[in-house]
Amino acid sequence: MNWSEKDGEQPALAPSTRLVTAGRDTQAQKGFVNPPVVRGSTVLYPTAEDLHAHRGEFSYGRHGTPTTKALQQALMALEGPQCAGVAITPSGVSAISTALLGVVKAGDHLLVCDNAYRPTRLFCDQMLKRLGVETSYFDPLIGAGIAEHFRPNTVAVMVEAPGSQSFEMTDIPAIAEVAHARGALVIDDNTWATPLYHRSLEQGVDISIQAATKYIGGHSDIMFGTISANQTAWGKVTDAVRLLGVCAGPDDVFLALRGLRTLAVRLAHHHKSGLEMARWLAQRPEVQRVLHPALETDPGHAIWKRDFTGASGLFSIVLKQAPQKAVDALLDTVRLFGMGYSWGGFESLVIPFDCNTYRTATKWNPGGPTLRLHIGLESVDDLKADLERGFAAFNAAS
Numbered sequence: 001m002n003w004s005e006k007d008g009e010q011p012a013l014a015p016s017t018r019l020v021t022a023g024r025d026t027q028a029q030k031g032f033v034n035p036p037v038v039r040g041s042t043v044l045y046p047t048a049e050d051l052h053a054h055r056g057e058f059s060y061g062r063h064g065t066p067t068t069k070a071l072q073q074a075l076m077a078l079e080g081p082q083c084a085g086v087a088i089t090p091s092g093v094s095a096i097s098t099a100l101l102g103v104v105k106a107g108d109h110l111l112v113c114d115n116a117y118r119p120t121r122l123f124c125d126q127m128l129k130r131l132g133v134e135t136s137y138f139d140p141l142i143g144a145g146i147a148e149h150f151r152p153n154t155v156a157v158m159v160e161a162p163g164s165q166s167f168e169m170t171d172i173p174a175i176a177e178v179a180h181a182r183g184a185l186v187i188d189d190n191t192w193a194t195p196l197y198h199r200s201l202e203q204g205v206d207i208s209i210q211a212a213t214k215y216i217g218g219h220s221d222i223m224f225g226t227i228s229a230n231q232t233a234w235g236k237v238t239d240a241v242r243l244l245g246v247c248a249g250p251d252d253v254f255l256a257l258r259g260l261r262t263l264a265v266r267l268a269h270h271h272k273s274g275l276e277m278a279r280w281l282a283q284r285p286e287v288q289r290v291l292h293p294a295l296e297t298d299p300g301h302a303i304w305k306r307d308f309t310g311a312s313g314l315f316s317i318v319l320k321q322a323p324q325k326a327v328d329a330l331l332d333t334v335r336l337f338g339m340g341y342s343w344g345g346f347e348s349l350v351i352p353f354d355c356n357t358y359r360t361a362t363k364w365n366p367g368g369p370t371l372r373l374h375i376g377l378e379s380v381d382d383l384k385a386d387l388e389r390g391f392a393a394f395n396a397a398s
């Protein structure tokens with residue numbers, strides 16, 4: 001299965017092909033397509049000489065197994081040639097905290113976009129603050145204007161595009177240019193698009209993070225995170241991973257790899273169904289606005305079109321002004337849209353949100369109640385019918 005010397009140079013494969021072929025070592029697996037779920041701590045050395053020389057592909061369970069190696073190789077192939085390595089962590093938040101701890105020291109300053117995932121902010125405002133690192137927040141629409149927020153001790157800028165509730169698009173290449181000119185690193189939470197639809201490392205990002213709990217796993221059955229880094233940042237990431245002792249359980253590693261194999265077909269479906277639902281919702285009288293960067297009318301559309309090759313199934317809507325009981329009637333009526341946190345699985349979800357509960361650099365004035373939707377793999381006709389029932393209950397209670 002793996003390309004060998006005698007096959008000649010490996011052809012440039014499309015990302016969807018790499019998702020299927022990468023990280024497979026058929027011979028080592030005695031012909032089986034998938035790697036075994038290796039449960040292990042101790043790795044034995046055959047001779048004293050091997051032990052002294054730390055000879056061997058694996059040294060200790062925490063540092064890697066044949067299962068983690070397969071996943072890391074597959075993710076590296078997906079990220080592309082800029083990727084120097086991929087670290088595995090037990091959740092998306094641990095990927096973020098580990099990456100941040102790898103790049104900051106006491107006395108440093110960190111810039112974080114105002115629409116960042118809320119637990120990212122909590123980590124900065126509580127843990128990093130305690131360690132003597134100051135965080136300040138910036139408008140996600142700032143672009144090259146980020147320059148004004150730099151201080152002599154700014155070491156990194158953290159971005160997330162689009163924001164996972166409000167869906168503004170950030171000009172990541174413009175921010176990366178400013179950051180690199182000042183010797184700072186760029187960290188991107190790329191969970192919404194995945195490396196399949198947004199090639200962060202090719203757009204100036206040094207460290208690209210996935211809450212693999214979402215689309216990589218894809219089945220709402222694991223907690224998982226990954227940190228991909230370029231040559232500049234990889235040493236900092238591996239140091240943090242080793243010093244903090246971060247690793248993940250073998251079943252979750254296996255499930256992340258299994259999810260990765262079907263990422264291209266699932267995301268294509270999320271993209272298509274998500275956009276169809278977004279366009280349908282934009283026509284509904286109960287909806288004021290749809291926040292989805294792949295819609296031509298969205299303020300972030302030009303950046304999305306320039307920097308991304310697809311959209312996932314997560315977006316938000318602003319409803320017409322209505323009392324809370326009308327919104328709750330909608331939520332209590334829908335059946336295919338489950339009410340719950342997280343996203344990226346096969347199932348549709350809906351959740352109300354209010355960015356004003358945590359934003360500090362920008363005001364959030366949507367002008368009506370806001371709902372975030374995840375469009376799963378169900379038929380869009382069924383999903384529309386479900387929301388139609390929800391809207392009937394919303395109107396009855398308005």
Ligand SMILES: *Cc1c(COP(=O)(O)O)cnc(C)c1O
Nearest residue numbers: 091092093117164191211213224
């Ligand atoms: C869910 C999520 C995370 C955190 O992932 P967990 O696996 O839940 O820790 C980080 N960033 C974004 C954008 C997310 O949606």
